[in-house]
Each structure stands twice: as C-alpha cells, then as structure tokens.
Amino acid sequence: MTAAKTTPAVDELEALVGWRFPGGTYTVEPWRVWLTNDVIGAPQRTDGIAHPMFCYYAAMAGLGISIDEMFTLCGASADDGPMFGECDVQQLRPLEVGAAYTVRGEITSAVRKEGARTGVFDIVAFQLEVVAPDDQVSSVVSNSFIFPRRPS
C-alpha cells in the first residue's frame, strides 16, 4: 500500500477539481464477463450484451492510474480507510462483449466536511466517460470516495 501523506490544505484539496485522468482503454473480455456474471449471480447471456456493472469496471480500469495512485493524489492511502461514497452509472447503450472502449474523465468536486461522529473527512468525486469504438459515449460513471482525515 502507498504511504499516507499529510492531509492536504483545503485549497490544495479544491485544486484537484478539473484534474484530468490520463485515461486508457478497456476491452470487455468474454472470460471477464463470464466470471463477473458468476460472482454477482447474473445470467450467462448469449446475445453479446455485457452486464451494466461493466460500465463501472471499464471506467475504473480505464482511469489511467491505479486506485492507490488516486488515493495518493488525494493525499491519502488505503491505510486511511477510504470508503465508497456514491456511485452513479448511466448506461446510454449497453456495452458489448469483445469491444474495446476508451475512457476519459476528470475530478469534478473535492470538498471538506466535518461530522459530529465521523470527524473531518473529504469527499472527492470524479466523472468518467466510456466511449465506444464509434466514438459514441456508451456510459457515464460518476463516483466519489470519502477520505477520513484523522488527526496525526
């Protein structure tokens, strides 16, 4: 795991907004589809349509950086106990098994909050587009991570 960094100042946190991910590509491999369907209990289909969870998987795999690198970018590490906040998936058209998709996106918000029970935490949200070989956007995925900011 990546070493934890010092908690960023609020202005450093807010400066993350607009940061664009390097992006990348993701191929919906048939073996991944079979195993994923088996894990989540979805039917094994024969019509070439991938489960909408692949919108999410494609987006995350095509970030162009690892999740640990993303945590580092946000001044955190896996050891800090980051959590999923929200997950928003728009399936504009189903992903196709065997097709290769391009992923692009950026950080869309970064805010610091404080809760009576949870203490100080940051919420960093990002949006990713999953683009089909014909350059049409097949899916838009928006996620957020919650980073607890415990006193050091």
Next chain:
Amino acid sequence: MSPSPEPAVGDELPRMVIERVDAEKMKTMAALLADSNPIHWDVDAVRALGMGDAPVNQGPNNLGYVMNMLGDWAGGVERIRHIRVRFLDNVFAGDRLEAGGTVTAVGDDGAVECDVWLARDGTHAVLAGTATLDGQPHVVDAGHRPDH
C-alpha cells in the same frame, strides 16, 4: 420475469434474495479487479482492522445484486438507463441479503423511476439509491442463473 404491463407509482418491485454471500466469489472478484485490499479474502486482516470476523464483500458486487433485481423485473439489465446509489454499510461473507425497490414515477415515454435498496436480513440497509429504467423492453436470453 417481466414487469407488470403498466407499472404504477407505489408498486413494489419483486424482491431478490441472496441466501448467503459467498467468500470464494470475493476472491474471484479481487483477482478480476486486481484489488489488493485483503479485507476481501483475509479474515485476519478484517479482524486486525476491527471490522468483524468475515471477509467484506466488494461494494460493486452489492450494486450488481441490485442491478440484477431490476433486470429480473424489467426484462433485462440493459433496460437500466441510470442508477445512483450510496453504500451505507459493509456486507460480509455469510450474510443473507434482499434487494428490492418501489416505483416512484412513470414517464410519458414509459420510463420508470424507482427507489432501490439492498438490506441485510431484509431489514438493515447496506445500499440505497434510485434507478431509471427504459420504457421499451428488450428481448433477452434468460440464460442460466447461478445459485448463491
């Protein structure tokens, strides 16, 4: 399963039950996602973090269950146009889950909006959100549905 011919506001979506979340499938998903977090396969790591005595399910798996519930009702998961959820609590190996929802709006184009949820033992919410389903059904191959 197909949706009722004319979904109406207040309709309850048929619940989908996962009798027992399988730790072995978490291992498969960890490998598929190259997820290095040991809480998904190493009980000692879970205990060391004070999180309990069983592996923690990957959050996306929980979203996948809700998508399956919607697909069962709507005639295919490809009819899910939009889903937005919050992860409220962890799911552990051995948990019994129920996924369900309620119709909140029906558009002129037949699009159906729903509140959706996933709950441990049908009562403790671990995921909640909203979804929009396309009005036009697709013809799909029901295929094989593995047991959990």
